[in-house]
Amino acid sequence: xxxxxxGSINIDYVYHVDHFVRPGETELSEGERGTFSGGKGFxxxxxxxxxxxxxxxxxxxxxxxxxxxKELESAGVRTDFIQQVGMYTGHAIIQVDTTGxxxxxxxxxxxxxxxxxxxxxxxxxxxAGDVLLLQNEINRIDSIIEKAHARGMTxxxxxxxxxxxxxxxxxxxxxxFLLNEIEGQELTGRSDPAQILERMQIQxxxxxxxxxxxxxxxxxxxxxxRGRHGIYDVEVVDTTAAGDTFTGYFLACRYxxxxxxxxxxxxxxxxxxxxxxxxxxxxxxxxxxxVHAYQDKLPYILPNV
Ligand code: RIB
Numbered sequence: 001x002x003x004x005x006x007g008s009i010n011i012d013y014v015y016h017v018d019h020f021v022r023p024g025e026t027e028l029s030e031g032e033r034g035t036f037s038g039g040k041g042f043x044x045x046x047x048x049x050x051x052x053x054x055x056x057x058x059x060x061x062x063x064x065x066x067x068x069x070k071e072l073e074s075a076g077v078r079t080d081f082i083q084q085v086g087m088y089t090g091h092a093i094i095q096v097d098t099t100g101x102x103x104x105x106x107x108x109x110x111x112x113x114x115x116x117x118x119x120x121x122x123x124x125x126x127x128a129g130d131v132l133l134l135q136n137e138i139n140r141i142d143s144i145i146e147k148a149h150a151r152g153m154t155x156x157x158x159x160x161x162x163x164x165x166x167x168x169x170x171x172x173x174x175x176x177f178l179l180n181e182i183e184g185q186e187l188t189g190r191s192d193p194a195q196i197l198e199r200m201q202i203q204x205x206x207x208x209x210x211x212x213x214x215x216x217x218x219x220x221x222x223x224x225x226r227g228r229h230g231i232y233d234v235e236v237v238d239t240t241a242a243g244d245t246f247t248g249y250f251l252a253c254r255y256x257x258x259x260x261x262x263x264x265x266x267x268x269x270x271x272x273x274x275x276x277x278x279x280x281x282x283x284x285x286x287x288x289x290x291v292h293a294y295q296d297k298l299p300y301i302l303p304n305v
Contacts, residue, residue, distance in 0.1 A: 007041020047248020
């Protein structure tokens with residue numbers, strides 16, 4: 001099987017701040033501005049590839065930013081389906097505070113120039129047995145889901161960043177959701193994690209749901225099998241792309257390497273813990289060898305429930 005990640009590519013401009021800028025406030029950032037490759041799509045492709053998966057990225061960037069292709073290729077991602085267009089590459093303005101938390105402002109740019117012709121051209125190379133991965137940073141997600149489903153592809157959705165239009169997409173065609181509590185609440189109207197998992201099974205019977213819970217770790221439920229994993233006690237430098245690292249590693253472990261739910265949750269948790277201890281988005285994603293090297297070595301915090 002192959003992964004097709006139809007997703008965003010951004011350039012991230014990162015500013016270290018004492019606190020997030022408040023309405024009406026002007027704040028001076030600390031140190032130099034960081035410039036990194038990112039985008040939820042880009043990061044998840046890099047994580048998949050570093051975790052040993054065969055991954056093709058489809059998306060659009062500016063003609064001027066070929067360095068992004070080189071970065072993907074050097075991480076092991078196939079770039080055959082990335083078009084360079086006459087529109088600026090999507091970018092993100094990211095504030096990182098002293099606790100390593102971030103807030104992100106996006107400008108879609110080329111990420112919102114997907115056309116039906118381009119979608120048909122890309123999907124024509126994939127079919128049953130292949131896995132389509134989507135986030136919510138490109139346009140025409142609804143159409144991509146419909147067309148990929150008609151081709152027999154397995155569809156995985158990370159509904160991030162969540163917004164109203166996403167709720168009307170054909171989500172019944174999604175096989176696996178990877179989401180956080182806020183996204184789970186938007187999709188189900190429930191805030192309690194156990195209820196989110198229950199409601200997801202009622203709304204989308206048989207789907208696999210990976211629900212990340214911040215400091216409470218992660219839980220999993222697909223209607224038959226449950227999973228639970230805590231977090232690791234590491235120094236937090238920058239949380240950007242921690243979720244993307246988790247997504248890429250979990251999917252590579254499950255779909256490419258056919259590992260158990262427990263093992264996939266463990267490896268994805270180690271990978272995202274290593275990612276938060278480094279600056280940047282894609283640049284912070286660890287290699288599989290590092291994840292293996294840290295297995296059983298990081299201080300583990302048992303989940304509450
Ligand atoms: O998930 C982190 C990513 O979100 C950043 O790289 C930024 O580009 C935004 O898409």
